[in-house]
Amino acid sequence: MSAILQGAGAGAAAALSPFNSIDSNKLVAHSRSSLSVRSKRYIVAGSDEGTNKSFGSSSLIARRSQPLMIPNAVAATKADTASSSTPSKSGHELLLFEALQEGLEEEMDRDPHVCVMGEDVGHYGGSYKVTKGLADKFGDLRVLDTPICENAFTGMGIGAAMTGLRPVIEGMNMGFLLLAFNQISNNCGMLHYTSGGQFTIPVVIRGPGGVGRQLGAEHSQRLESYFQSIPGIQMVACSTPYNAKGLMKAAIRSENPVILFEHVLLYNLKESIPDEEYICNLEEAEMVRPGEHITILTYSRMRYHAMQAAKTLVNKGYDPEVIDIRSLKPFDLHTIGNSVKKTHRVLIVEECMRTGGIGASLTAAINENFHDYLDAPVMCLSSQDVPTPYAGTLEEWTVVQPAQIVTAVEQLCQ
Amino acid sequence: MALSRLSSRSNGIARPFSAAFNRFISTDTTPITIETSLPFTAHLCDPPSRSVESSSQELLDFFRTMALMRRMEIAADSLYKAKLIRGFCHLYDGQEAVAIGMEAAITKKDAIITAYRDHCIFLGRGGSLHEVFSELMGRQAGCSKGKGGSMHFYKKDSSFYGGHGIVGAQVPLGCGVAFAQKYNKEEAVTFALYGDGAANQGQLFEALNISALWDLPAILVCENNHYGMGTAEWRAAKSPSYYKRGDYVPGLKVDGMDAFAVKQACKFAKDHALEKGPIILEMDTYRYHGHSMSDPGSTYRTRDEISGVRQERDPIERIKKLVLSHDLATEKELKDMEKEIRKEVDDAIAKAKDCPMPEPSELFTNVYVKGFGTESFGPDRKEVKAALP
Numbered sequence: 001m002s003a004i005l006q007g008a009g010a011g012a013a014a015a016l017s018p019f020n021s022i023d024s025n026k027l028v029a030h031s032r033s034s035l036s037v038r039s040k041r042y043i044v045a046g047s048d049e050g051t052n053k054s055f056g057s058s059s060l061i062a063r064r065s066q067p068l069m070i071p072n073a074v075a076a077t078k079a080d081t082a083s084s085s086t087p088s089k090s091g092h093e094l095l096l097f098e099a100l101q102e103g104l105e106e107e108m109d110r111d112p113h114v115c116v117m118g119e120d121v122g123h124y125g126g127s128y129k130v131t132k133g134l135a136d137k138f139g140d141l142r143v144l145d146t147p148i149c150e151n152a153f154t155g156m157g158i159g160a161a162m163t164g165l166r167p168v169i170e171g172m173n174m175g176f177l178l179l180a181f182n183q184i185s186n187n188c189g190m191l192h193y194t195s196g197g198q199f200t201i202p203v204v205i206r207g208p209g210g211v212g213r214q215l216g217a218e219h220s221q222r223l224e225s226y227f228q229s230i231p232g233i234q235m236v237a238c239s240t241p242y243n244a245k246g247l248m249k250a251a252i253r254s255e256n257p258v259i260l261f262e263h264v265l266l267y268n269l270k271e272s273i274p275d276e277e278y279i280c281n282l283e284e285a286e287m288v289r290p291g292e293h294i295t296i297l298t299y300s301r302m303r304y305h306a307m308q309a310a311k312t313l314v315n316k317g318y319d320p321e322v323i324d325i326r327s328l329k330p331f332d333l334h335t336i337g338n339s340v341k342k343t344h345r346v347l348i349v350e351e352c353m354r355t356g357g358i359g360a361s362l363t364a365a366i367n368e369n370f371h372d373y374l375d376a377p378v379m380c381l382s383s384q385d386v387p388t389p390y391a392g393t394l395e396e397w398t399v400v401q402p403a404q405i406v407t408a409v410e411q412l413c414q
Numbered sequence: 415m416a417l418s419r420l421s422s423r424s425n426g427i428a429r430p431f432s433a434a435f436n437r438f439i440s441t442d443t444t445p446i447t448i449e450t451s452l453p454f455t456a457h458l459c460d461p462p463s464r465s466v467e468s469s470s471q472e473l474l475d476f477f478r479t480m481a482l483m484r485r486m487e488i489a490a491d492s493l494y495k496a497k498l499i500r501g502f503c504h505l506y507d508g509q510e511a512v513a514i515g516m517e518a519a520i521t522k523k524d525a526i527i528t529a530y531r532d533h534c535i536f537l538g539r540g541g542s543l544h545e546v547f548s549e550l551m552g553r554q555a556g557c558s559k560g561k562g563g564s565m566h567f568y569k570k571d572s573s574f575y576g577g578h579g580i581v582g583a584q585v586p587l588g589c590g591v592a593f594a595q596k597y598n599k600e601e602a603v604t605f606a607l608y609g610d611g612a613a614n615q616g617q618l619f620e621a622l623n624i625s626a627l628w629d630l631p632a633i634l635v636c637e638n639n640h641y642g643m644g645t646a647e648w649r650a651a652k653s654p655s656y657y658k659r660g661d662y663v664p665g666l667k668v669d670g671m672d673a674f675a676v677k678q679a680c681k682f683a684k685d686h687a688l689e690k691g692p693i694i695l696e697m698d699t700y701r702y703h704g705h706s707m708s709d710p711g712s713t714y715r716t717r718d719e720i721s722g723v724r725q726e727r728d729p730i731e732r733i734k735k736l737v738l739s740h741d742l743a744t745e746k747e748l749k750d751m752e753k754e755i756r757k758e759v760d761d762a763i764a765k766a767k768d769c770p771m772p773e774p775s776e777l778f779t780n781v782y783v784k785g786f787g788t789e790s791f792g793p794d795r796k797e798v799k800a801a802l803p
Contacts, residue, residue: 115597141597147627152586152620159527159590162575165597186580187587194566195576196559197780232781255783 091274097267099241100130103248104168106277108138111166114252117144117153118170118207127172128208128267154180154205158187158257161201166252174209174261175221188257189232204251206260210301210351211399213265217387220395224261224328225357235328236282237261237300241271243326246280254282261328263301285332291321294345294409297336297362299325302349302400309405318409328358336362337370344375345412349400354382376412381405443469446740450675451732457657459664459693462682466674470742472518476673477733480510481752483534484730485759486543487703490533490550493763494707499550502579503564505703506534508671511729512637512697513538515676516605520684523600527575527588528607530565531637531701535607539574541567543762553769560772561780573602582608582615585634589621592632592692603631603687605680611642613656625692626663633683634660635695637670643705644714657696664690670697671727700727 094102108114116131122145125132135143146153150171157167171177177184184205191199211220224235234256238244244262251258288303289310298306303324310320321339325332340346346366348359359380366378381400388398446468454461487507493499506513509531516526517538528535533546541557549556550564558566558577567577575591578584588606595602608618613636625632636656640647647654657665664686668679679695686693700723704711711720737743743751 144628147620147623149617149620149624151617152589152624155583155586155617156590156593156621156624159575159587160594160597161590162587163525163591163594163598165594182580182583183586187578187583191576192783193780194558194562195568195570196557196561198558198568198570199575200783234782 091272093270093272094241095267096238096241096244096262096269096271097128097130099245099271099273100238100248100262101132101134103245104131104252105134105137107249107252108134108142111252113164114166114168115142115144115160116168116170117146117157119146119148119172121145121170126170128262128264130267131170150176150179151183155183155187157203157205158183158191158201161203161257162191162199166202166204168204168206168252171205171207173219173221173264174207174223175218177205177207177223178221178226181226184227184233184257184259185230189230192232192256200255201257202252202255203257204248204254204260205257206248206251206262208262208264208267210261210263210265211383211388211395214390214392214395215264215388216390220388222352222357222383224259225352225360227259228329228358228361232257233329234258234282235261236326237263237328239263239266239300239303239324239326241269242273243280243286243324245273246278247282247326249277250279250282253279258282261300265301280326283327283330283332285335286324286326287321287335288324289320289322291319291343293319293343293413294321294347295336295339295343296320296322296347296349296405296409297325298322298349299328299358300351302351305400305402306349306405309402309409312402312406313409316406316410318413320409325362331362331365333365333369336366340366340370341373344373346374346378347405347408347412348378348380348382349405350380350382351399352382354380354385357382379408379412381408443471445469446473448674448736450669450678451672452669452675454675454679455657455667457655457660457665457667457694458662459666459686461666462678464678466678468674468677470740473733473737473740474742476514476518477730477737477748478751478755479538480514480673480730480733482543482755482758483507483510483513483537485752485755486533486537486546489759489763490547491703491707493547493550498767499564499707500552501563502530503550503707504531504705505707506531506701508702508723508728509637509639509697509699510534511673511732512607512635512670512676512699515673516635516680518673518677519680520603520605522572523602524684525573525575525588525591525595525602525604526607527584527591527604528577529581529584529609529612530577530579531609532565532567532577536567536569536574536577539569539572541569541572541574543759544765547763547766548769551766551769552771553766554772554776555766555769559776559780561776582612582617584608585612585615585618586621588634589625589630589632592625592630592687593628596628596630601688603633603684605633605635605683607635607637609642610636610638610640610647610654610656611645611650613638613659614642614651619659622660622663622692622694626660629691631687632692633680633687633695634692635697637697637699639699639701641701641705641714644709646714655696657694660692660694663692663694665694665696667696667698670699671723671729672732673729 120127121131122135122143131143154169157169160167188201191201209222236247238247247260251260296306306322310322313320321343323339348362350357350359352358359382363378363380381404384398386398389395448466448468450464453464484507487505490503494503513534526535545557549558552560554560565577565579568574585606585608588604592604638656642650657667666679669675683693683695702720734748
């Protein structure tokens with residue numbers, strides 16, 4: 001893990017411990033270890049109808065103190081003590097899609113084998129602007145506009161990876177990658193195994209998924225549950241500009257095929273991220289808010305719903321611990337386990353469907369491994385098992401809202 | 415017109431033993447010109463000439479390797495019936511000319527990717543009999559450590575990319591390899607092989623569109639053995655002219671039972687692909703066995719048809735006739751060669767049978783790349799059945 005800045009793969013150390021997470025940013029931690037930094041996170045809201053949306057109105061939501069550098073903010077204090085705010089040149093502010101672009105650009109600069117392929121990623125700049133400007137900088141052979149044929153270009157990316165290239169394959173919407181399921185499952189996930197280790201497939205498959213703003217059923221799919229059984233792949237979900245950039249870089253450097261799940265509604269999140277190069281650990285979960293009473297496990301957009309609910313819960317006297325699991329395959333059972341051993345209650349908040357979702361797997365994993373530490377059954381809040389309807393009010397009811405999280409916590413903590 | 419060499423018999427030299435005889439001939443690279451059996455049919459391009467340059471060494475090589483391939487497949491048949499090979503086993507006998515002709519036209523830097531009928535192509539790419547039989551029987555010494563099976567032979571150092579079970583999925587992979595070759599500016603091409611059944615897959619046309627758009631050095635080779643498993647091609651395809659299916663991409667139809675026609679076509683295709691982009695080759699070939707070992711192969715075609723093709727178009731017989739007519743060997747010498755081959759195959763099988771099965775810990779290796787550090791035993795990281803390397 002300490003080899004990150006030497007450009008080795010972002011592999012995890014065999015034993016994860018909080019100490020290791022600090023190791024991962026050793027260089028940065030050196031200069032900043034004494035600072036406890038409060039980062040203000042500005043969430044730019046879309047035009048909401050005001051009901052229980054994750055971003056609320058356009059007010060600033062100050063995050064619990066979270067040091068910029070350390071993904072597992074184990075050392076973070078709960079209450080915000082007034083600390084010297086960082087000088088403005090310590091980082092730069094950007095939106096999540098810009099963070100992804102920065103990560104991608106840095107990796108493309110660093111390694112000439114990295115290329116991007118997808119629909120409208122080149123001249124158009126990417127349908128979510130993640131690849132904006134890259135075609136001008138790197139040329140048409142490295143930022144490839146493909147025709148609309150997910151099956152074929154995913155297969156081509158995998159074939160190119162077999163020879164040593166490192167393609168980043170973009171699905172314009174995660175749901176479109178269902179057309180490439182065969183390539184992802186059989187060729188991407190399994191070729192390393194069936195060839196007896198001869199071929200590695202260092203691809204990154206990324207794209208936005210999740211329930212957006214009335215995009216309709218087919219464009220609001222959550223594929224993490226569909227892909228989770230495929231052996232040989234890794235899945236990560238980013239949720240903040242900081243971890244988006246870090247995970248993108250780690251995914252590109254990884255020798256394994258990684259599926260990076262982004263969320264349509266999170267692209268415009270603004271945050272200040274470090275100027276220095278950093279990578280997030282692919283298999284590690286992120287401690288968003290340490291607490292004592294209950295562990296809330298979440299990922300992607302639901303993190304913000306959970307944090308919204310956490311505000312309400314704090315006012316009601318509860319102390320929830322919110323963990324963004326980030327790594328959907330494999331689960332970071334180390335961090336999760338430590339949390340369960342502390343709080344003894346678990347609530348999983350996810351955007352996946354109830355049936356066969358990530359939460360279902362996680363519930364099983366926690367029950368199997370930490371049963372003795374639980375004071376109450378693991379509760380899982382997921383989206384309804386329905387296609388996402390178009391009507392705004394109906395769409396709202398398909399996903400978990402903060403009020404439901406508050407109710408669930410109150411129920412579990414009785 | 416076939417030039418006939420001066421027969422060494424007329425020099426009155428007594429024929430030495432076959433081994434020494436081979437050595438004598440193998441230094442001889444006097445060119446021989448051979449006519450292909452049929453002219454090429456072309457689509458959107460000028461067909462290459464029917465005269466193929468060869469040499470006596472190459473002729474004998476062809477014979478030997480094809481006989482080896484044939485013997486290997488027949489042996490695999492018996493092994494399957496003896497239940498030493500399980501699952502799916504797709505045999506290539508009858509189609510050897512495609513594998514051998516292609517190898518003769520290209521280098522090990524050019525890539526080949528094919529579907530599940532891959533034993534002979536693997537052999538042609540430099541794989542050993544021991545690796546083949548070990549992999550078929552699931553032993554450690556197999557080319558994929560016993561974890562792939564019949565449909566997953568790979569040889570990275572000879573640019574052989576497999577070995578794929580899902581029909582048609584290898585073609586986009588092959589175009590991806592071609593893309594990488596263009597990206598890295600290697601002067602090499604990729605041959606993506608598929609069958610007449612797979613020719614109806616949509617992803618082929620998707621991949622072909624991209625290859626033509628981006629000028630990739632990809633050559634799509636349709637091994638048309640006229641049957642997609644149990645369905646004859648006229649029942650599956652509205653247009654059986656697979657070489658024309660590229661529409662805007664040039665194509666060539668080749669007699670796939672004639673190794674020299676295949677060689678000429680592949681050479682032509684390689685030159686074309688390096689300059690002008692993708693091209694489709696259709697190899698008109700035939701398989702004697704059924705689709706796989708679970709298919710008798712006689713429910714959808716007549717035995718007369720099979721034996722008819724065997725008599726008239728068998729690729730090894732053709733080479734044999736050429737060898738004999740050019741006086742490169744006598745009948746007896748060829749028979750001795752075949753006996754040697756039979757013994758070689760039997761030895762390889764015996765050696766493979768002695769090879770151990772994979773260790774139980776091999777179940778968990780190569781799921782993720784080594785050095786990744788995570789124990790991958792499912793999403794829940796249990797304390798373990800096996801710790802990953």
